[in-house]
Amino acid sequence: MTTGDDVEVIVVGAGLTGLAATAFLAQQGVRVLTVDQHPGTSVHPKARLVNVRSMELYRALGVESEVRAAGEPNRGFQVAGTLAADWEQWIAPPADESDAAGLSPTVAYSCDQQRLEPILLRRARELGATVRFDTTAVLTEPIDGQPTVTLHGKGGEETVVRARFVIAADGARSTIRTRLGIALRGEKVEGESVSAVFRADLEPALRGRQVNAIMCRDAAAFLFARGTENDRSWQLGTYLRPGWEALAPDALSDQLTEIIRAATGLPDLRPVIEDTARWTTGAYVADRFTVGPVFLIGDAIHIMPPYGGFGGNTGVQDAHNLAWKIAAVCRGDATDALLDTYESERRPIVELTVEQALLRSRKTPGQAPPPAQIDAIGIALGFHYGRDGGVPVENPVNPSGEPGTRAPHVLLADGRSTIDLLDPVRFTLIGPHTSRVLRELAEHPTDLVATAAVDASVLDSSQRKRWDGIYETNGTGGLLVRPDGVIQARIETSSDLHDALAMDQSVQGAF
Numbered sequence: 034m035t036t037g038d039d040v041e042v043i044v045v046g047a048g049l050t051g052l053a054a055t056a057f058l059a060q061q062g063v064r065v066l067t068v069d070q071h072p073g074t075s076v077h078p079k080a081r082l083v084n085v086r087s088m089e090l091y092r093a094l095g096v097e098s099e100v101r102a103a104g105e106p107n108r109g110f111q112v113a114g115t116l117a118a119d120w121e122q123w124i125a126p127p128a129d130e131s132d133a134a135g136l137s138p139t140v141a142y143s144c145d146q147q148r149l150e151p152i153l154l155r156r157a158r159e160l161g162a163t164v165r166f167d168t169t170a171v172l173t174e175p176i177d178g179q180p181t182v183t184l185h186g187k188g189g190e191e192t193v194v195r196a197r198f199v200i201a202a203d204g205a206r207s208t209i210r211t212r213l214g215i216a217l218r219g220e221k222v223e224g225e226s227v228s229a230v231f232r233a234d235l236e237p238a239l240r241g242r243q244v245n246a247i248m249c250r251d252a253a254a255f256l257f258a259r260g261t262e263n264d265r266s267w268q269l270g271t272y273l274r275p276g277w278e279a280l281a282p283d284a285l286s287d288q289l290t291e292i293i294r295a296a297t298g299l300p301d302l303r304p305v306i307e308d309t310a311r312w313t314t315g316a317y318v319a320d321r322f323t324v325g326p327v328f329l330i331g332d333a334i335h336i337m338p339p340y341g342g343f344g345g346n347t348g349v350q351d352a353h354n355l356a357w358k359i360a361a362v363c364r365g366d367a368t369d370a371l372l373d374t375y376e377s378e379r380r381p382i383v384e385l386t387v388e389q390a391l392l393r394s395r396k397t398p399g400q401a402p403p404p405a406q407i408d409a410i411g412i413a414l415g416f417h418y419g420r421d422g423g424v425p426v427e428n429p430v431n432p433s434g435e436p437g438t439r440a441p442h443v444l445l446a447d448g449r450s451t452i453d454l455l456d457p458v459r460f461t462l463i464g465p466h467t468s469r470v471l472r473e474l475a476e477h478p479t480d481l482v483a484t485a486a487v488d489a490s491v492l493d494s495s496q497r498k499r500w501d502g503i504y505e506t507n508g509t510g511g512l513l514v515r516p517d518g519v520i521q522a523r524i525e526t527s528s529d530l531h532d533a534l535a536m537d538q539s540v541q542g543a544f
C-alpha cells in the first residue's frame with residue numbers, strides 16, 4: 034500500500050455528474066483527483082437531453098460549441114402508430130419555448146451522454162484535474178480528521194489518498210451513500226425497461242422526415258435518434274415483456290428485433306443490435322446530501338424516471354452549486370458554513386424535480402399535462418434557492434431578480450448575453466456604468482468580486498426595458514451575482530455589498 038499525493042477534493046465516479054464536478058472544480062482552481070472503476074467513460078447511451086441551464090453551464094466552461102458539434106438540435110417528440118405511419122402529434126421541445134421567449138443565450142440540445150462525457154473529461158484535464166479510470170474507491174476511516182479514500186487499481190495496487198473534501202458521484206448504487214448509512218426515500222416504479230442501441234437504414238420509414246424521438250403505439254415502444262445525421266444510430270426503449278426475464282442475450286436481441294420491426298413499421302428490417310441494457314427505476318431522494326466533509330451529488334442522491342430528461346441535468350446542477358462553495362472554502366474566502374447551503378438550496382429543487390419526473394412517467398405520451406405539471410423550462414431556469422415555502426420555482430419569463438434566482442439573460446448589442454459578463458470563479462457586481470458602487474469597486478478592486486458595468490449602448494435596443502426591470506436597481510448599485518450565476522443580493526450602497534458578502538442569511542458569517 035502506498036500513500037498518494039493528498040489533494041483538496043477527491044471525486045468518486047467519472048460519470049456525467051462526477052466529470053461535470055471535476056471540470057467545475059478545476060475551473061475554480063481546486064486540486065482535484067477523480068477516479069472511476071470503469072476503463073473509460075460511458076458506453077451505453079442514456080441521457081440525451083441537455084437542458085438549457087446545463088448548456089449555459091457548459092458555455093461558461095468553454096465547451097458549448099463542442100457539445101453542439103457532438104449532438105444536434107432538439108426536434109421534440111412525435112406520437113404515431115409506427116415510424117412509417119403518418120405522425121399524429123408533435124410535442125414541441127423545451128428549446129423552442131426558451132428560444133421564443135429570449136430566456137437564454139443558448140438552447141437545450143440533444144447530445145448523447147457517451148459523447149458528452151469525453152468532452153467534459155478533456156476539459157477537466159485541460160483545466161488541471163487528474164482523472165484515473167480502472168480505479169475503485171473505498172471510503173475508509175478518516176486520518177487526522179480528514180476524509181480518506183483507498184484506491185484499488187486494476188493490478189491490485191492500493192493507494193490511500195487524503196483530501197479535504199470527498200464528492201460521491203458514484204451513481205444510483207452509491208457505496209459511499211450506503212457506507213455513510215444514508216437512506217433513500219421514495220417509491221419504486223413498477224416494471225423493468227429494456228433498451229437496444231441499433232443501426233439500420235430507417236429512411237424507408239422516415240421518407241425525408243426528421244425525428245428526435247417518437248412514441249410508436251403499435252409496438253408500445255419509443256424510438257430515439259442517437260448520434261448525429263452523419264453517424265446515426267437508433268435506440269429502442271420498451272418494457273420487458275413477461276417471459277423475457279431469463280432470456281440469454283441473443284434470444285433477447287431476437288425479441289427486440291421483432292419490436293424494432295413493429296415500431297418502425299418495416300417488417301423485413303434487419304437491424305444490427307450493438308448493445309442492450311435492462312433497467313428499473315423509481316423516484317427516490319436521499320435523506321442527507323452531506324455528511325461532514327463528504328458531499329453526494331447526482332444519481333447518488335436522486336433517482337428518477339427518465340421522462341422529461343431531468344436526471345443527469347439535475348446532477349450537473351448539483352455539481353455546479355457545490356463546486357464554487359468548496360473552492361471558496363479551499364481558498365480561505367469562506368468558512369465551512371457556506372457548505373451547509375449546498376443541501377439547503379438543492380434539496381427543494383431535487384425533491385420537486387423527482388416529483389415532476391414521476392408525474393410525467395404516469396402520463397400517456399401526447400396526453401394533456403396534469404395541472405400539477407410544471408414546465409421543464411421553469412425547473413431549468415426558474416429555480417429559486419432559499420424561497421420561503423411554496424414551490425421553489427418562478428416563471429423565468431418574468432424573472433423576479435430576487436436573491437436565490439438565476440441572474441437573467443439580457444441580450445447585448447454584440448449578440449452576447451449579460452450571462453456572458455458574469456465571472457464563473459468570482460462574484461460579479463453587474464449594473465449600470467453610472468453606478469456609484471460599481472465605480473468604487475473598480476477603483477478599489479478586491480479578489481472576491483469582479484465588476485460588469487453596462488451602459489445603454491452595450492444593450493440590444495429591444496432589451497432596454499428588460500435590463501431596467503432587472504439590473505438597473507436604483508441606478509446607484511447593481512446585482513451581486515455568485516460564481517454559479519445565482520443572485521446573491523441587490524446592492525444599492527457599499528455597505529450593502531459588505532453586508533451581502535459577510536452577512537447574507539443563507540451564508541451567515543461564511544465570508
Ligand SMILES: Cc1cc2nc3c(=O)[nH]c(=O)nc-3n(C[C@H](O)[C@H](O)[C@H](O)COP(=O)(O)OP(=O)(O)OC[C@H]3O[C@@H](n4cnc5c(N)ncnc54)[C@H](O)[C@@H]3O)c2cc1C
Nearest residue numbers: 046048049050070080081082170204331332342344345346
Ligand atoms: C434511458 C435513460 C434515459 C435518460 N435520459 C436522460 C436525459 O435525456 N437527460 C438527463 O439529464 N438524464 C437522463 N437520464 C439520467 C442520466 O443518465 C443519469 O442521471 C446520469 O447518468 C447520472 O450520472 P451520475 O454521474 O450521477 O451517475 P452514473 O452515470 O451512474 O455514474 C456513476 C459512476 O461512478 C462510478 N463508480 C461507482 N462506484 C464507484 C467506486 N466505488 N469507485 C470508482 N468509481 C465508482 C461508476 O463506474 C460510474 O461511472 C437517463 C437515464 C436513462 C436510464
